[in-house]
Amino acid sequence: MKKILVSTALLAGVLSYAGGFRVSLQGVKQLAMAHTSAHAEDASVAFFNPAGMSFIPSKLSIVAGGFGASNKVTFQNLNTLQSTETDNPLGTPIYAAIAYKPLENLSVGFSFSTPFGSTIQWPNDWEGREMVQKLELKSFYFQPMVSVKLAPWLAFGASYIYARGKVDWDKAITQFGGEVNINDEKASGHGYGFGFYFRPEEKLDVSIAYRSPVDMKAKNGTATFKFPSQSIYSLLGLGANGQDGFSATLPLVEEYTIGLTYKITPKWLVSADFNYHGWERYSKLTLDFANAPIGNQADPTVLVAPKNFRNSKTFRLGTQYAFSDMIFGRLGAYYDESPYSDNNFIAETPSFNTYVVTGGVGFKLKQFGVDIAGGYAMPQARDVNNANLGFYGQAKARAFYFGLGLSYNPF
Numbered sequence: 001m002k003k004i005l006v007s008t009a010l011l012a013g014v015l016s017y018a019g020g021f022r023v024s025l026q027g028v029k030q031l032a033m034a035h036t037s038a039h040a041e042d043a044s045v046a047f048f049n050p051a052g053m054s055f056i057p058s059k060l061s062i063v064a065g066g067f068g069a070s071n072k073v074t075f076q077n078l079n080t081l082q083s084t085e086t087d088n089p090l091g092t093p094i095y096a097a098i099a100y101k102p103l104e105n106l107s108v109g110f111s112f113s114t115p116f117g118s119t120i121q122w123p124n125d126w127e128g129r130e131m132v133q134k135l136e137l138k139s140f141y142f143q144p145m146v147s148v149k150l151a152p153w154l155a156f157g158a159s160y161i162y163a164r165g166k167v168d169w170d171k172a173i174t175q176f177g178g179e180v181n182i183n184d185e186k187a188s189g190h191g192y193g194f195g196f197y198f199r200p201e202e203k204l205d206v207s208i209a210y211r212s213p214v215d216m217k218a219k220n221g222t223a224t225f226k227f228p229s230q231s232i233y234s235l236l237g238l239g240a241n242g243q244d245g246f247s248a249t250l251p252l253v254e255e256y257t258i259g260l261t262y263k264i265t266p267k268w269l270v271s272a273d274f275n276y277h278g279w280e281r282y283s284k285l286t287l288d289f290a291n292a293p294i295g296n297q298a299d300p301t302v303l304v305a306p307k308n309f310r311n312s313k314t315f316r317l318g319t320q321y322a323f324s325d326m327i328f329g330r331l332g333a334y335y336d337e338s339p340y341s342d343n344n345f346i347a348e349t350p351s352f353n354t355y356v357v358t359g360g361v362g363f364k365l366k367q368f369g370v371d372i373a374g375g376y377a378m379p380q381a382r383d384v385n386n387a388n389l390g391f392y393g394q395a396k397a398r399a400f401y402f403g404l405g406l407s408y409n410p411f
Contacts, residue, residue, distance in 0.1 A: 033318025034332025
């Protein structure tokens, strides 16, 4: 079996139109404030920085939440003026976390999240069908973690990341009038994260965190080909069922975050984040099938497409105001860079430079908390000019998010 290096698109996602495949929906409270990270009121801080668990005011904290994410992408060929729009289903990212202090200066926790994953659905006969017709993605991050309070104002935390994923990718093979489905349901990978959380004074929180790359391993993938004539299967060295096996390494990128929260008054706080994403490691897509000769002439089973991603940045600003001890209002805005240029635009992971505005409210009822948030994304139109794929035109997108989160802090 030959090795196949598959696009991170396979396990990444398209909800986040800007920062590559990253889906910034890991906390409802955080989303309402532009998805900023330096908030240690409950266990939702665990995904962003495990060190923040040391500053959660309660000994035990449990959180859970979910989102609805609606998005549409439109591509127009400027020569024919033909316009194509995706028909994507509603995305539903979820998260949950728990943090517990067995000792005064020691906290342990666990975070479950879906930071990558969605579905993009283009018409089967659209002009980019050789790139993608449908791409369904699911990924799950399981993160046990620990935090140690090194001083009253400083904590260090670390987490282990175990990732599982699924991909179901349909694309056309117009040379033979057929299609191929690439499928794997048991891809997995490992990584880690660590961070420092500072509270040098009661008004100021500072969070510095790092999340490592995760190389997803797909060991038992199946590529299923469908052609109009049975003779094509023999020509391509495939069996009667049209199946070909593959293995895969799927690189997901590293992330650096610096965040701070400052309490201007006892009721009003302001938060800011800077994220840096190491997308340069995704430089090309190489498909190497066991038998199917649908690649280049030098090596017919190898299909290589340059991606030329570059590192990207995100800038976030959010605020919260306490109208009372029970009701909190939140607002935010952020700017997310696309990790590739117009010359490298790809339809399976459409990405845009995007402005996002967010808002929400929170309710605190003794030990229980309820948070509601929403976001409206304003992706900037792109002039698509991908000579490698012969893909030219203009791409536009629109998206909005909404979420509901629950928290429980009994003691």
